[in-house]
Amino acid sequence: MKNYIYIFLVVLVAIYSFTKIDNEWFISLKGFPQPIYDFKNNTLSQEKINLGRALFYDPILSKNNTISCSSCHLQYTAFTHVDHTVSHGIDDRIGTRNAPALMNLAWHSSFMWDGAINHLDMQSLLPISHPDEMGETIEHVVDKMQKTSYYPKLYYDAFADSTITGEHTLKALASFMVTLISNNSKYDSVMRRESIFNDQQANGYALFKKKCSICHSEPLFTNMKFENNGLSYDTFYKDNGRMKITQLTDDSLKFKVPSLRNIEFSYPYMHDGRFKKLSEVLNHYNTGVVHYKNTSVFLNDSMGLSSNEKVDIIAFLLTLTDKTFLFHKKYSYPRNLYK
Ligand code: HEC
Ligand code: HEC
Missing domain, CATH: 1.10.760.10 (Cytochrome c-like domain)
Known part of the structure; x- marks a missing residue:
């Protein structure tokens, strides 16, 4: 009988230590989906x-x-x-x-x-x-x-x-x-109510939710879909994106929506690295979108952002920098x- 109890306890500890590691990495991620x-x-x-x-x-x-x-x-x-x-x-x-x-x-x-x-x-x-x-x-x-x-x-x-x-x-x-x-950027700490945005960041966040988050959706800052965001076709690389996989013309020039977390440090931007600066990215969305047949309908209308508004959106994007992630020894x- 004693033996059974012993085995039972060992199994319990084993199960606990298995789940513990998943817990440690994943369960305590407030606000993240499964x-x-x-x-x-x-x-x-x-x-x-x-x-x-x-x-x-x-x-x-x-x-x-x-x-x-x-x-x-x-x-x-x-x-x-x-x-x-x-x-x-x-x-x-x-x-x-x-x-x-x-x-x-x-x-x-x-x-x-x-x-x-x-x-x-x-x-x-x-x-x-x-x-x-x-x-x-x-x-x-x-x-x-x-x-x-x-x-x-x-x-x-x-x-x-x-x-x-x-x-x-x-x-x-x-x-x-x-x-x-x-998951440890300023944005995350604001979401956890441990900190607050300054006025510029708050304004940028409000604009971001209107203009960008349909594709760069919180909290991962991507909706995981493939979209055509109106970049001009590069005749050197001739990269058709998603169409290469599905052979469907409707998927031409669609690329996986990238996350914008740590965007301050992950330049250059886009699948071919065509933009070096966030200001160039904002100019693209504001006035540079090419309207192909399958460019996302969310980019149909001009964004009409003023130069201050573009700066505010960038100020918000910089709150997605996570220094814990970028410098943690475990990585x-x-x-x-x-x-
Ligand atoms: C020569 C540079 C290079 C090396 C070396 C390299 N990668 Fe990559 N990695 C890339 C590029 C470029 C892409 C995007 C390719 C594409 O979309 O066709 C990519 C994509 C990825 C992705 C997909 C990310 C996403 O969000 O879709 C993962 C994961 C990845 N690499 C992991 C690795 C691992 C693991 C190794 C080592 C075994 C590795 N890479 C080696 C350049 C590299
Ligand atoms: C219709 C969906 C859509 C909307 C709306 C959208 N994006 Fe994007 N975004 C994408 C796609 C798709 C890419 C990748 C395109 C590529 O590389 O070809 C991208 C790429 C980016 C990149 C480059 C990321 C990297 O790692 O290279 C930044 C920065 C960015 N978007 C910011 C924004 C901002 C800011 C807004 C709002 C002003 C916005 N996006 C609105 C779909 C969208």
């Missing part, structure tokens, strides 16, 4: 997150061991790059799109500017095997990692198996990525894991 990432299929644990973090920062994932995920996704710019318009990969090969900021990914139902990927667990395969990004094969990466002194142990800790597999690699990367949560290069 994440849609499938945690049942990939239960979070600190060990998996550690492994994913080690992988994210390790150039071993690329063909000649020079490019890591973090080469294009840098923490202090909300996990995008700022030095070029479109991304640069292995052998300095130039891609065709701007790297999106990575945050709050547990709430996304599709990935990439055109939604080419619909599960975060699959996302990492693409950059690893893309000839212009990391130019590797997952099989070869697995081989290389098996021979290191540190990965077999890290995989054992995470999956109770020191034989490295592609599946475990992708799940660990996804585990790290779902923990990239940004940084994990030197101590590579031993």
Whole structure:
């Protein structure tokens, strides 16, 4: 009988510690909806997150061991790059799109500017095997990692198996990525009633709700849809966006609505990085929208913003900067894991 009670207690503690980690990351997010990432299929644990973090920062994932995920996704710019318009990969090969900021990914139902990927667990395969990004094969990466002194142990800790597999690699990367949560901006503290906007920010917020939030919806600042926001077609990149995936002409030039959290640091802007400054973005929406057949109806009428109003909207956008997220040690290069 005593034994049964003992086993019962152990099981209880195990269940508690499983849910505790999800709790710690997700349950206390006031004002956020339920994440849609499938945690049942990939239960979070600190060990998996550690492994994913080690992988994210390790150039071993690329063909000649020079490019890591973090080469294009840098923490202090909300996990995008700022030095070029479109991304640069292995052998300095130039891609065709701007790297999106990575945050709050547990709430996304599709990935990439055109939604080419619909599960975060699959996302990492693409950059690893893309000839212009990391130019590797997952099989070869697995081989290389098996021979290191540190990965077999890290995989054992995470999956109770020191034989490295592609599946475990992708799940660990996804585990790290779902923990990239940004919810500590001034905006968030105002929503939690811990702080207040100044007049300019408050005016900007009111304008934002009228003009922008139909697509950049709170609290994630994206409605997760694909929209044509009236950018002129770039005849060099010839990027049709969502149409590339669905082949529907109505999806021509539609791109995934990006979040605007940490927008102060994630320049340049848009799928091709065509705008360097927020003022250029505001000018686009105010007077530069091209009216294609499928440009969003919400952009039909001119926004008619005065220069003061544009400045106020920008002042509001700057309240979406989350320094806790941009500088938190738990997301940084994990030197101590590579031993
Ligand atoms: C050479 C630069 C480069 C490297 C290296 C790179 N990425 Fe990316 N990443 C991009 C670009 C560019 C996109 C957008 C591509 C598109 O829309 O077609 C992207 C998109 C993403 C997205 C989708 C985000 C969203 O909001 O839809 C995720 C997640 C991601 N990358 C994770 C990773 C991981 C994990 C690695 C390492 C295994 C990695 N990336 C390596 C440039 C890079
Ligand atoms: C009809 C939907 C829609 C509306 C309304 C809208 N946007 Fe956007 N926004 C988008 C889409 C779609 C993109 C990405 C387009 C692309 O890259 O091709 C985008 C991109 C952006 C970006 C660049 C983000 C990045 O990471 O590159 C900023 C900044 C932005 N919008 C701000 C605003 C502001 C401010 C308003 C209101 C004045 C606004 N948007 C209104 C759909 C919209």
